[in-house]
Amino acid sequence: MAEGVVSEAAAALVELRDATKSYGAVRALRDGNLALRPGEVRALVGENGAGKSTLVKVLGGVVRRDSGDMLVDGQSVDFHSPHDARDAGIAVIYQEPTLFPDLSIAENVVMGYHPLGSFKRIDRGAMNGQVQGLLDRLGVKLDPERPVRGLSIADQQIVEIAKALSFDARVLIMDEPTAALSGAEVERLFAVVRTLREHGAAVLFISHRLEEVFTICDTVTVMRDGAVVQDARIADMTPDEMVRRMVGRELSTLFPKQDTAIGAPVLKVHRLTCEGVFVDISFSVHAGEIVALAGLVGAGRSEVARAIFGIDKPDAGHVEIDGRRLPAGKPLTAMRAGIGFVPEDRRQQGLVMDLSIARNATMTRMRALSRLGIIGSGAENRLAREWATRLRLKFHRLENPVRFLSGGNQQKVVLAKWLATEPKVLILDEPTRGIDVGTKAEVHRLMSELASHGLAVLMISSELPEVLGMADRVLVMHEGRLTAELSRADADEESVIRAATGHVGEVAA
Amino acid sequence: MNVEATPAPGPAVGEGAGARRLTEWVFRVRELGIIAALALLIAVTAILEPRFIESDSLRNLALNASIFAILAAGQTLVIITRNVDLSVGSVLGLSAFLAGDLLSGNQDLALPVVFVLGIALGAACGLLNGVLVTWGRVPALVVTLGTLYAFRGIAFLWTDGRQVNAETLPDAFLNLGTDSVLGVPFLVLIALVVVLAVGQWLRDYRAGRELYAIGSNPEGARLAGVRSDRRVLSAFVLAGALAGLGGVLFTARFGTVDATAGTGYELTVIAAAVVGGVAIFGGTGSVYGAALGALLLGTITSSLIVLRVEAFWQQASIGALLLLAIALDRFVGLRVDAALRRRSSRRAA
Known part of the structure; x- marks a missing residue:
């Protein structure tokens, strides 16, 4: 599937071969092929839902692949938790916030790996000093002892980056690290990435900003619909070509x-x-x-x-x-x-999963259907049946809870609920x-x-x-x-x- | 609490020094506030009824609070991880009856053995709670509500209507509940050691800090490589073990034990932790605060008894204090949040 594979003499620090991962019936990742070699900064690009984050989670030990191989230094490995990935020298900056708002910046950075003093007690001085060093390296003025609560998104991102840099990671994976950063902060992050590259680390860089990809990366892996579709040198690519490969269908x-x-x-x-x-x-x-x-x-x-x-x-x-x-x-x-509003998450925001189809579909009309505050089930069912027919809803009985419906039919119930308000x-x-x-x-x-x-x-x-x-x-x-x-x-x-x-x-x- | 020497803020320390001082101040104020409330309460009661501050009376105050402080220390460990242990009262009951039953059956049994067995029984109960919560993925509220009744039921089956009386217990054991070392009751000494040890563990050890991380952001803790299940399990085991210790001490102090020992303690203990500033949603709070909370609740009860206030008002005043503490926390928390955000945005600007 992959074209124009970069041939490198060095052995890969970490490699995925034909990895797959499904969530229920959805195949989030197939043909997961990716190798990170020492001194390489590799971009991972693709549309939303192309499978980038799933691939990152497999590498980070957050989810386990269903099939395929993962190799670290050529040895087959199996990560059971993020802890195992970290022990293998893989640091990951995830897209979702992973910080502890109640704890200090320093503790957030070193959590679980605090520097220890006598009697295995945490050496707070060393901890704060170490984190201050990291923050200085990233060029931000933040006090390591202040709590994370109340930090701006950009500063939280900096703390995430400091966390990933806090141990001598041989592989650094960054899932959209620059999304909230200013130009100067991005520059400083790139300086750090270049230093890591010189020291022989491998970096996997996920970004939607193509100009960043072309600035900092040596190689690129393009994903589309859950599969890796291209592996190439950045020098051999143009932004136009990259976009075409991402979209492709x-x-x-x-x-x-x-x-x-x-x-x-x-x-x-x-x-x-x-x-x-x-x-x-x-x-x-x-x-x-x-x-x-x-x-x-x-x-x-x-x-x-x-x-x-x-x-x-x-x-x-x-x-x-x-x-x-x-x-x-x-x-x-x-x-x-x-205005009618059909929210993104129908299970959480659009429906009451345990209530009946009829009750859900007529929820927005409750007041009109009720007499003296009591909802007549006859009127409710009549209205619901009307909409069920118009929307071609597939159901057994209107009294059944909506959670037994398929996703598509659930969405129709949400639509009915809003359309009933005209x-x-x-x-x-x-x-x-x-x-x-x-x-x-x-x-x-x-x-x-x-x-x-x-x-x-x-x-x-x-x-x-x-x-x-x-x-x-x-x-x-x-x-x-x-x-x-x-x-x-x-x-x-x-x-x-x-x-x-x-x-x-x-x-x- | 944090009386370590802080290095002078260097040039690299920008806005944050102020933010840090602010939050440190809030935490200190929290514990100092309880101490101030305690002092006020004792002073007012003493003015109305001078006998309240006779040494016997104060000694009783400390003795009454000791067992609760030990339980509150254990409860704090669990609450910090965003869980709760409702079964501690029942665990205490089981362990109290075990200690009484063993000693009245065999007067010569070495006391350390009794303590070890009581603590082990408590730890086993805690292990059951922890396993159900971590492996079973059942919410702690439900699990420990279940074991609250289950453990109590076992106690009723086991005692079969019997009661252990002080006369059947060896004097050496009962003396533990009354003896003093250098004027400090032995029981209080044990409570102090437990509270300090747990407090230091939470403050200065990786495992302790990981409990805070888990409570502050469970998913984040997992992604940071924290072995959350193991840590939560250990928190429940420790809470159980401390309830077990509390049970043995209960028997030593009161001498009379039946199947109902420790009934309702769980709510007092949780109230003590909350009044002491342990956030019920995890992530913040200290064992010292919880122990002070236990002392404050105990003192309120005693002072209202001394002032011959009706029992109803005793309950109501504890409830009011709880609401006040929660309201105060919320208010101060919002103010601190806003202040921290302001400082950040100034930096960004």
């Missing part, structure tokens, strides 16, 4: 959006800002239109949706429905004004995540049909084919800002990825 014809007459603007978002999360977001969605909000995970898309619906209160800006301004931070008012605007956050292909097409058909009846749809999606197939217009966010607005004609995989990775304007769309 044919645009399927699975997602047709019917052409619909676009009406008047329904939802208007005006200069919405939430400090540190997203800045100055303005756009509008018209009746009959599907607008996709694309971008990488963490770009702030879900947060924008939450602010529009009033779950979070923005610091500045406002939202209008049909020209009427909504009060900030009031979901109930937003609902009454005609919204003017429907916000869908990752509407087809974790749904099988057949039902996916069903959900897309529904979205298209709803739009044709004049509903304004705002869809957040990390799946490019879905974005390109469904959207009349594509808005792209990068690190909390809108970086592009692309019409259906202008939007293609490259232009969206470029904007999502902050490469606007380098290539004419």
Whole structure:
């Protein structure tokens, strides 16, 4: 599968051969082939969900591979915990925060490996001195004795980096270490990485910022759909080529959006800002239109949706429905004004898993269905049955708990719940995540049909084919800002990825 | 507590020195606050009823708090890891009856053997709790609620309605509950040693610090290579062992033991820890605070008895104190958070 393998004389410090990992029915990693040699800085690139993080977790001992081999110094090994990986000299900076807010920076860095004095007591002086040294090396003025609680995201990232550098790691794996760092801080991190390289360590660097990849890396591994698809020298690659390899697939014809007459603007978002999360977001969605909000995970898309619906209160800006301004931070008012919101995590936020299909589907209409505060089950079932038929829901009995439904059918129940309120605007956050292909097409058909009846749809999606197939217009966010607005004609995989990775304007769309 | 010499802040130390001082100050204030409350309480009670500060009375205060302080030390270990042990009262009951039964059956049994067996029984109970929590992946609240009843049930089966009386116990053993060394009751001395030892272990040893890490961010601890299951298990075993020790001391102090010994202690002990600043969601707090909390709760009860306040008010006042402590923690915590954030953003600016 891999092409143009770099041949190096040196033996790999760590190597994965044909590693696979599945979560239930989802194959998160297949053909996991990767070798890190002394003095090598290797980039690992790919779209969201391409399997990068799974590969990192396998290397870090967080998850165990289902099959394939892992070798350290040519010896076959099996990591049972992150502890084993660390003992093998592998340091990992994970994407998710792993710090202890109640403890000092110094303790966070050396946890479990505190320098010891007499009677195996922790030598606090040595510990603080050691961590101060690391922080100086990274060029940040932070007091090692202050608690981590209250640190900015960038400073927390620095502590994570210090943690990974705190022992003589031969292999350093960094999953998006620069996401929150400033230019100067990134420069200093790179200086440290170069020093490590000179000392014969291997570095695996994951970043969505391609310019960083080209600045610091020697080799690159490209992943797509859970598999490693290319292994090459950076010198032999161009950014364009890399993006093409990351995207690579044919645009399927699975997602047709019917052409619909676009009406008047329904939802208007005006200069919405939430400090540190997203800045100055303005756009509008018209009746009959599907607008996709694309971008990488963490770009702030879900947060924008939450602010529009009033779950979070923005610091500045406002939202209008049909020209009427909504009060900030009031979901109930937003609902009454005609916004429906299908959240990203339907199990946690969209449904009450143990309640019946009927009760879930009619939850937003409880007040209308009740007489003197008592909900009539007849009225409830009638309404639920109506929606079940319209959405082609597959179920045994309306009284069964929703947790017995498949993911796709659960999503239909969430949709029914919101459609029952007869919204003017429907916000869908990752509407087809974790749904099988057949039902996916069903959900897309529904979205298209709803739009044709004049509903304004705002869809957040990390799946490019879905974005390109469904959207009349594509808005792209990068690190909390809108970086592009692309019409259906202008939007293609490259232009969206470029904007999502902050490469606007380098290539004419 | 942290009276070690801090190196003078060098030029490299920027904003943080202030942030550090702030948090250190909060922790000290927490423990000093309890001491101040204690002093105030004793002073007020003494004014109203001077006999309260006679040496016998103060001695009783310390004796009453000792067993609770030992249990609170164990409870702190568990709570710091974001777990809880509700079974300590029942474990104490089992161990107390074991000690009484052994000694009344054999007057010549060496006392260290009794202590070792009592502690071992407690540790075994703790091991069961810990295994169910770590391997069984059952929440500690549920596990220890179950074992609270189960251990108590075993005690009832075992005692079969019997009661151990002081007359049947050897004098050497009962003297442990009353004797003093240099004016300090033996029981208080044991409690002090336990609290200091556990406190130092939590403060200065890797295993102790890992307990804080687990409670502060369980997933983070796992990713940092902390062997969380092993640590949580050891916290439960230690808490059980200390409850076992408490049981033996209970018998030595009171002489009379039946199946109900230690009933309801678990709530007093958890209250003591919370009043002493141990966060119920883990990650912060010290054994010293918990022990002071035990002393404060004991003193309140005694002072209300001395002042002949009705039993209802005793319960209510402990409840009020708990709510006050939690409200205060929350308030101070929010203020500290905000202050720490302000300092960070100033740095970034």
